[in-house]
Amino acid sequence: MAKVVALVVAAGRGHRMAGAIPKQYRDLAGRPVLRHTLAALAADPVISAVRVVIHPDDRELYDRAAAGLGLLEPTHGGATRQDSVRLGLESLADLSPDLVLIHDGARPFVDPGTVGRVVAALATQPGAIPALPVVDTLKRGQDGLIGATVDRSGLWRAQTPQGFRFADILAAHRAQAGRELTDDAAVAEACGLSVALVEGSEDNVKITTNADLERAEARFQGIFETRMATGFDVHRFAPGTGLWLGGVLVPHDQTLEGHSDADVALHALTDSLLGTIGAGDIGHHFPPGDPRWKGASSDRFLAHAASLVEAKGGRIVHVDVTVICERPKVGPHRAAIRARIAEILGISQSRVSVKATTTEGLGFTGRREGIACQAAATVALPVG
Numbered sequence: 338m339a340k341v342v343a344l345v346v347a348a349g350r351g352h353r354m355a356g357a358i359p360k361q362y363r364d365l366a367g368r369p370v371l372r373h374t375l376a377a378l379a380a381d382p383v384i385s386a387v388r389v390v391i392h393p394d395d396r397e398l399y400d401r402a403a404a405g406l407g408l409l410e411p412t413h414g415g416a417t418r419q420d421s422v423r424l425g426l427e428s429l430a431d432l433s434p435d436l437v438l439i440h441d442g443a444r445p446f447v448d449p450g451t452v453g454r455v456v457a458a459l460a461t462q463p464g465a466i467p468a469l470p471v472v473d474t475l476k477r478g479q480d481g482l483i484g485a486t487v488d489r490s491g492l493w494r495a496q497t498p499q500g501f502r503f504a505d506i507l508a509a510h511r512a513q514a515g516r517e518l519t520d521d522a523a524v525a526e527a528c529g530l531s532v533a534l535v536e537g538s539e540d541n542v543k544i545t546t547n548a549d550l551e552r553a554e555a556r557f558q559g560i561f562e563t564r565m566a567t568g569f570d571v572h573r574f575a576p577g578t579g580l581w582l583g584g585v586l587v588p589h590d591q592t593l594e595g596h597s598d599a600d601v602a603l604h605a606l607t608d609s610l611l612g613t614i615g616a617g618d619i620g621h622h623f624p625p626g627d628p629r630w631k632g633a634s635s636d637r638f639l640a641h642a643a644s645l646v647e648a649k650g651g652r653i654v655h656v657d658v659t660v661i662c663e664r665p666k667v668g669p670h671r672a673a674i675r676a677r678i679a680e681i682l683g684i685s686q687s688r689v690s691v692k693a694t695t696t697e698g699l700g701f702t703g704r705r706e707g708i709a710c711q712a713a714a715t716v717a718l719p720v721g
């Protein structure tokens with residue numbers, strides 16, 4: 338399968354939308370615009386890695402927007418979009434992707450269908466872009482009057498992600514450096530590469546003005562529904578000197594054995610989040626037989642489930658974890674576990690609850706054979 342990397346340009350200053358911070362970091366439904374973009378791409382199964390091109394002044398804003406998504410280290414952009422793309426492509430040369438999808442950080446509604454159509458077209462063409470046909474009648478203005486009516490037949494509105502065979506577009510950007518071309522298809526065209534037009538999406542708008550941001554915000558208003566789901570997991574004790582619980586290494590005279598690092602709390606929580614979007618369970622996404630997950634930190638499973646919720650435009654409202662065991666005592670670690678879960682999910686600690694109970698000596702937890710955990714997650718998801 339082709340190795341597909343997404344390159345997201347987010348180094349612009351957003352001059353057409355004056356504000357205290359650049360538009361890609363402005364708030365959209367409780368999160369930075371860029372967070373929506375990155376969460377959608379990071380969750381897309383076709384894409385193996387995401388690199389973002391940022392302005393050197395924006396590092397802190399970026400770190401907050403990208404937290405927990407497992408992206409490549411960002412790189413610095415240049416004075417124009419074209420410069421930023423070229424610098425981003427240069428930074429990917431060591432990774433040698435087969436295909437690169439170049440996307441505007443300011444297009445937060447990118448969807449898997451559009452990504453899939455672009456990638457599919459690259460099987461037969463060196464370049465492909467999503468676009469929509471122009472439907473309005475076009476006028477050329479002259480001194481406030483109509484100078485001419487422009488024939489709209491064959492005219493398209495270009496969107497991103499724009500996909501290319503990596504070596505071709507890197508060479509094209511090097512050759513066209515210093516010109517002022519507004520998209521990567523124009524860079525490719527200037528080098529004689531053919532670029533396919535595939536169907537874009539009316540929702541895949543670029544946030545350019547304050548009005549665009551208001552319209553984007555309106556899409557989120559009043560169209561949410563609340564979903565709640567539970568998760569449950571058990572792991573047995575084995576000889577050892579400590580165990581992972583809620584992303585925290587807890588000293589104990591035994592360990593837990595099982596899938597990955599056997600973090601029973603993060604596994605139950607991951608399943609509860611997956612349940613809110615009907616996305617199966619942890620074993621479906623990370624099969625226990627796959628050697629990649631042997632001993633793996635469960636942080637990544639939880640982060641993945643959260644990114645799937647985000648990719649659907651969802652927000653985690655609250656999570657609640659109940660650890661069931663006689664020992665170890667959870668109380669001394671409760672604050673650290675709560676903080677770690679909040680960090681992995683990118684939500685405030687006030688939205689995370691961690692509780693513990695014994696079973697009064699009854700059953701397998703009472704006999705100290707293992708730990709059970711149940712979790713509940715509540716998310717707000719766009720309707721439809």
Ligand SMILES: Nc1ccn([C@@H]2O[C@H](COP(=O)(O)OP(=O)(O)OP(=O)(O)O)[C@@H](O)[C@H]2O)c(=O)n1
Pocket residue numbers: 346347348349350351352353354361390414415416417418419421422441442443444543544545
């Ligand atoms: N020097 C630049 C200019 C633009 N971009 C990125 O390219 C995308 C599309 O550009 P545009 O919408 O024009 O963004 P800005 O340049 O920030 O906006 P403006 O033209 O209003 O200043 C944005 O995600 C933007 O951050 C970039 O990475 N580097």
Ligand SMILES: C[C@](O)(CO)[C@H](O)COP(=O)(O)O
Pocket residue numbers: 418441494495496497519520521543545
């Ligand atoms: C790449 C782009 O999003 C395609 O529509 C566009 O060209 C970005 O630049 P603009 O200056 O905001 O038009």
